[in-house]
Amino acid sequence: MFRITPIKNGICCIDGIYAGGVKAGFKKDDYDVGFIRSDTSLDIAYLFTTNKFQAAPIKYVKLKNIKNTNFILANSKNANALTGIEGIKDIEDILEFLSTKIDVIDPIMSSTGVIGVRLNKDKIKKAIEKFDFNERSSNKFARAIMTTDSFEKEIAFEVEGEFGKFKIGGVAKGAGMINPAMATMLCFITTDANIPQNEMQDILREINEITFNAISVDGDTSTNDSVFLMTTREGDYNKEAFKEALKKVMQKLALDIVRDGEGATKAVAFVVSGAKNKNEAKMAAKALTNSLLVKTALFGEDPNWGRIASTIGASGVECDEEKLKISFENVIVYNRGKILFDEEIEKKAHEIMKRREFKIYVDLGIGDGKFTAYGCDLSYDYVKINAEYRT
Template identity: 40%
Template sequence: MAVNQLMSEIKTINGGTITDVKGFKAAGVHCGLKRKRLDLGAIVCEVPASAAAVYTMNQIKAAPLLITKESLSASAGKLQAIVVNSGNANACTGQQGMQDALEMQKQAANHFQIQQDYVAVTSTGVIGELLPMEKLRNGISKLSVESTSDAFAEAILTTDTCTKEVCVELMINNKKVKIAGVAKGSGMIHPNMATMLGFITTDAAIESSALQQILAKATDETFNRITVDGDTSTNDMVIAMASGLADNEKLTDAHPDWQIFYEGFKHCAVALAKMIARDGEGATKLIEVQVDGAVNDTEAGKIAKTVVGSDLVKTAIYGKDANWGRIICAIGYSECSINPQAIDISIGNHQTLKNSSPVSFSEEAITAYMNQEETIVIHVQLNNGHGTGKAWGCDLTYDYVRINAGYRT
């Protein structure tokens, strides 16, 4: 079945959240890591859930990430809770940081009365500062899971300007299945993987190994295709949990509904990835780069990421400048196979380059397009194969410098 036909069978639930998925509840509180805003949250499943995770590619990995990775191995891919704090990354904090992450896990396990290995711990915020454990202990004791995820979605934010949530519904074996996601991310965003925290829940019945297969593929096509500033952080991961309470036949890659489940899962990942890119620190525009005609899909995706990651392209979009020269320059240093004489480039519906030669276009029309639209689409046709790929980013503004120059002060 064609992807477009599959997508027509996936229903987006307006206002839907991770707690609309059978078996999941969430909570968020203020424990004092941040001055006023919520800074501690949890997702809890009624049953041990199949789980999967992908992690930052930064070689410097924060203590919570290492603890979560060990726990998923020890529990044979099962999780029942995730506890998250913002305001402090617990990264580069030595042995004390590892002990604090373990205590955070133990406190949450005791509070929710579940096995310790079934708890994932994640942190985000300032690097190099020890967690104020007394505040965390007190905060964990106050976590009370409710039927809404709004407090959790707020508690995981750092420099984000908004919460990021999505939920879809589809049919598997004539059973209603939901997939939902929540994420944070605004700065230090760059593949691989995109710097963020993401949590995806589903009530589909699926083993951890199959869920890992789905998550890894979707991450490569979505979260690994966004960039804000070229920095990859130390803490970031995406965790997926499946309660199995939809009561469908277990999904595998041999299941007739495998592809529609993947498309629903990927739809959630794309939506979250675009929200993160649009909420880039100081951003005014979302940039989407579509590459066609590459030698394969992998190279198309790499070229798209290179273009959207170019500071010169990003500043041109901020300045509403139709400077296609910056786009073709980025294509050229992508280290991918191209035909330098065959490239077409369009900004929105306005073609600027045909067969690598300039064509006449209206600067005023492109400036008007950039003024009017929140999403600026750059289309690249390489005329060198059948590969396609997309990537997302944002413009680079004066506010990005202001926000990050005073991040700790």
């Protein structure tokens, strides 16, 4: 038995964890370089993108095999990806400079933004000089890592039970190039839970699979996707309670990313059941989040269920039109070979689609595989944002 209560201050809900952001001039007039630091060295677990061209900050962490750190430096507007050895050297140079300003233990860098451009080291060093290392603003950090995001993504909980108590907080950024194949663009989670080191990575991977790996904005998997879980170990621990709290944190942040998808006006859960197995349920659900025809129908609030069926049929999963069932919330439009779609049903389904958030249920009627994926619509603004990104 345990109780999960929302609290304030995001990643700074943990004692001894500091965070902040400054305006380094990468953005016109907003925070663009930030930090997370800790009084003590933190145990850390992480998941990185499956994109073969992993960005320099990811290569750096893997190269150094970092398991503990007390400092994360993050920047937006430049991904430091496809920058080769030079990109890694830039990180070394920047972190070397950082170490002249504050005591650091195996510091980490994390970047997001345009791919294929060298970092402006001078600007980042000037940002470091402006840091208030005693600041405890999760919000400024959350803003510093935003690119085309329209709002900050933060959350924190306190968890109490017979085992004692711990806290957990997280920040993330998303918006575009979102089809995480391991984690989303950037996500940082802090906790004081006393998790055994050997459980951290497994738990993170398990919860990631049903949260960040279940969302898609545009089907594009970035070079920089990273999720970090850090703990001070000052609190208590209970595995069940921790997994539940971590899931709540990651689900909230993942859904915020979908809600804030580039140009998105709706966040839709595609609940697939009855698949041959879990993997096929995931294939079908992810295919629905990535189909342009489904996404544009969502934008048009058009209950064109034929596009949903066609996408399932093209997704490669085992399916049969005599077994398939499709509903918009509780409105069944197609039931195992029977087209129920008439004017009245269409009107009801259309009303549901006007909501900012709703569920589409697809039952394949074959096995017991289940998966829920979260996607958004495709609007004029997605095209606008991405056609004009660099100009």
